[in-house]
Amino acid sequence: MMCRWRAWWKGLPALAVLVVVAVTFARAPVERDLTDRAETLMSMIGESWAHARFEGRNALLEGEALSEEARIKVRYELGRLSGVRVVEDRTTLLPERRPFTFAAIRDGSKLHLEGYVPSSYARRRIAEAAAAMAPGIVxxxxxDLVRARGVPAGDFIGVVAFGIEQLAKMPAGRITISDDSFSIEGRAPDFASYDALEVTVRSELPGDFKLARFAVLPPAVSPFIWSAAREADGGVTLAGYIPLGDARRALLDMVRAAVPGAAISDQLRLADGAPPTEGWLKAVSFALGQLGRLPDGKVALSGTTITIDGTAPDFAAYDALAGARRNLPEGYTLTRFAVEPPTVDPFVWGVQRTANGVRLTGYAPSEEAKRLILDSVRGNFPGVPASDEMRIAAGGPPADEWVAATGFGLDQLSRLRQGAVRGTGTTLSVSGEALDSAAFVAVRAALEKSPPRGLTLRSDVRPPVVSPYVFSLRKDADGLTLSGFFPSPTEHERLVEAAKVQFVGARVNDVSAIAQGAPQGFTAAVMTAMRQLSRLEVGEARFDDGQLKVTGAAFYAEAVPSIEALLAEGLPSGFTLDVALDVMPAPARVDAATCQKTISQLLEKGTVTFEEGGAAVQASSLGLLDQIAAAAASCPEALIEISIRQPDAGPVEAAARAQTLVRYLAAAGIAPDRLVTDERRALAVQSPADSVASTAGGVRLIVR
Known part of the structure; x- marks a missing residue:
């Protein structure tokens, strides 16, 4: 027996080898089968985080669980799997994170992910959504996303994918998930994208999640415009942009305060790019304050500029609006003030010049027009106090026509000592007393031109008043000089024309000027003095108010008493006369030819006229006759033949007129026997040998 036992023992090693080989080759298929079925089981029960490793039929369970319940569930289900003998749980719990946060940040073509995910599966799905966000996204x-416990209830992967889809609509932005709160921020590229983002985020956010913050900025606009307009139905329409924040609520309160009870149509939209909100709201408050005074008005802001349009209902409103322009909010400017003033009828205005200064009254069509006229007043009346009582109103001429007309009137007013420019509708009148004669002439010349465009011109400008009222007629070798003052252009014209007729061949030098203050009968007195002055070789007739002084030298002695008598007889009542006349020395003797030449020259320059239908010589011819008498006295031996050939005189009248001349020349000292009035035909036609006949208005004088 001992020998058999020892023989059996010797065969054990070989047997053991056989057993190991048999077991090894039999376990591998079993373990693979169990592993595959375990993986399938984990996916089916939704716990793919867990993994089972087998040693034979014994399971080693590994992984990081989201909760203790998940660990228990996995152990239980794996233990029930056919073929599993023992389950050894080596799983651990993921760390819990509170709050459970996740963020995705886009910057152009880059997208960065950070925060926590509940599983590797979630990480993979989120990475796939991020990569598909936009072409070329990095x-x-x-x-680096960290798996952790604490994920909020609901579709976490879905809400992350939703947020990434919204980031695709912005060039830059950020989504943040904190537990069940969703936030988004960034800047929309345009208003369409902004509107789409706001609607989508607020209405399509996955369930179980709430919107904690929508901080997407609208596009930045420039200029940042805003307007408020009052409508025909009494409402107020707001348009343009409004800054971010709580500006809308404050703005609506301002509208209600400015236009109580008005229905508000709010068409404002949020936009970035506004000036500082506090200053912007002050500017809006200022503008709305003006809108409240304009039933049909509109106010607007563009950047830091303000415009106001509308029609003021009354002067109080217009004055308040005009005054408000001087109290603009700090940092803002008023670039347009197109407020129509109240309409008036009649539209009147005026500028008066008195001893105390210049006074402006009535209405002006615009502030700018009024400013231009005030500048003109200062230019035309330097240093003169000006009182501005003009109000701005509508209903008058266009502003440019009004300025042109009033400026024209001011130019004339500057030449008046006192006076006024007045306008009524389209009529402009200028009245007053001129500063001096030159000013009167200048005003009269200006007023005779075409009136300013669009206006009818009326004038009542008077010459200056002078005292004492002086006027002088001086006759000398250089001709006749008129100096001093005359009362009117018409009377002045009469005097000049009379001087040309009565002062035969004399050059008339007129240095007189127009003025008021002439004594009653002034022109008649001057005409009387002029007729007698024409009978002097040299002399002067000088008026000093109602006093006339005549000095000079007569052609012959017999003329002196005649001149004195005719002066005294012709002067109107109220004039006094002072006459001091000398007589020219007797002329040197000349022959008949020279005498004829002198008389001929006189008759070529002047005309001997008679009263119509009669034989009396007109007074205007006395000066010419006295000069003829002086010439005739220079040739005392010659005969002087007189004949009358005038269309208005028949033979009888002609003979009577010839006798009148004979008597006048005889009274002047010409011997009567030298004067012949024979009307024989031989006298009518002279032979070449005869002396040359002289004719003046049908009066023929032949010296023989």
Whole structure:
């Protein structure tokens, strides 16, 4: 027996080898089968985080569980798997994170992921969604996502994918998930994208998650515009942009305060790019304050500029609006003030000049027009106090026509000592007393031109008043000089024309000027003095108010008493006369030919006229006759033949007129026997040998 036992023992090693080989080759298929079925089981029960490793039929369970319940569930289900003998649980719990956060940050073509995920599966799905967000996107951080417990209830992967889809609509932005709260921020590229983002995020956020913050900025606009307009139905329409934050609520309160009870149509949309909100709201408050005064108005802001349009209902509102322009919010400017003033009828205005200064009254069509006229007042009346009582109103001429007309009137007013420019509708009148004669002439010349465009011109400008009222007629070798003042252009014209007629061949030098203050009968007195002055070789007739002084030298002695008598007879009542006349020396003797030449020259320059239908010589011809008498006296031996050939005189009247001349020349000292009035035909036609006949208005004088 001992020998058999020892023989059996010797065969044990070989047997053991056979057993090991048999067991090894039989376990491997069993372990693979159990592993495959365990993996399938974990997926089916939704616990793919767990993995089973087998040693024979004994399971080693590994992995990081999201909860203790998941560990128990996995152990239980794995223990029930056919073929499993023992389950050894080597799983651990993932660390819990509170809050459970996740973030995705986009910056152009880059997308960075950070935070926690509940599983590797979740990490993979999130990475796939990120990569599909946009062509060429570069995703970073997906491998650094930390698995952790604490994921909120609901579709975590779905809400992350939703957020990444929204980031695709912005060039840059961020989504953040904190437990069950979802936040998004960034800047929309345009208003369409902004609107789409806001609607989508607020209405399509996956269930079980709430929107904690929507901080997507709208596009930045420039200029940042805003407007408020009052409508025909009494409502107020708000349009343009409004800054981010709580500006809308404050703005609506301002509208209600400015236009109480008005229905508000809010068409504002949020936009970035506004000036600082506090200053912007102050500017809006200022603008709305003006809108409250304009029933049909509109106010607007563009950046830091303000515009106001509308029609003021009354002067109080317009004055308040105009005054508000001087109290603009700090940092803002008023670039347009197009407020129509109240309409008035009639539209009147005026500028008066008195001893105390210049006063502006009535209405002006615009602030700018009024400013231009005030500048014109300062230019035309330097240093003169100006009182501005003009109000701005509508209903008058266009502003440019009003400025042109009023400026034209001011130019004339500057030449007046006192006066006024007045406008009514389309009529402009200028009245007053000129500063001096030159000013009166300048005003009159200006007023005779075409009136300013669009206006009818009326004038009542008077010459200056002078005292004492002086006027002088001086006759000398250089001609006749008129100096001093005359009362009107018409009377001045009469005097000048009379001087040209009565002062035969004399050059008339007129340095007189127009002025008021002439004594009653002034022109008649001057005409009387002029007729007698024409009978002097040299002399002067000078008026000093109602006093006339005549000095000079007569052609012959017999003329002196005649001149004195005719002066005294012709002067109107109220004038006094002072006459001091000398007589020219007797002229040197000349022959008949020279005498004829002198008389001929006189008759070529002047005309001997008679009263119509009669034989009396007109007073205007006395000066010419006195000069003819002086010429005739220079040839005392010659005969002087007189004949009358005038259309209005028949033979009888012609003979009577010739006798009148004979008597006048005889009274002037010409011997009567030298004067012949024979009307024989031989006298009518002279032979070449005869002396040349002289004719003046049908009066023929032949010296023989």
């Amino acid at each position: 995703v970073t951080g997906e491998k």
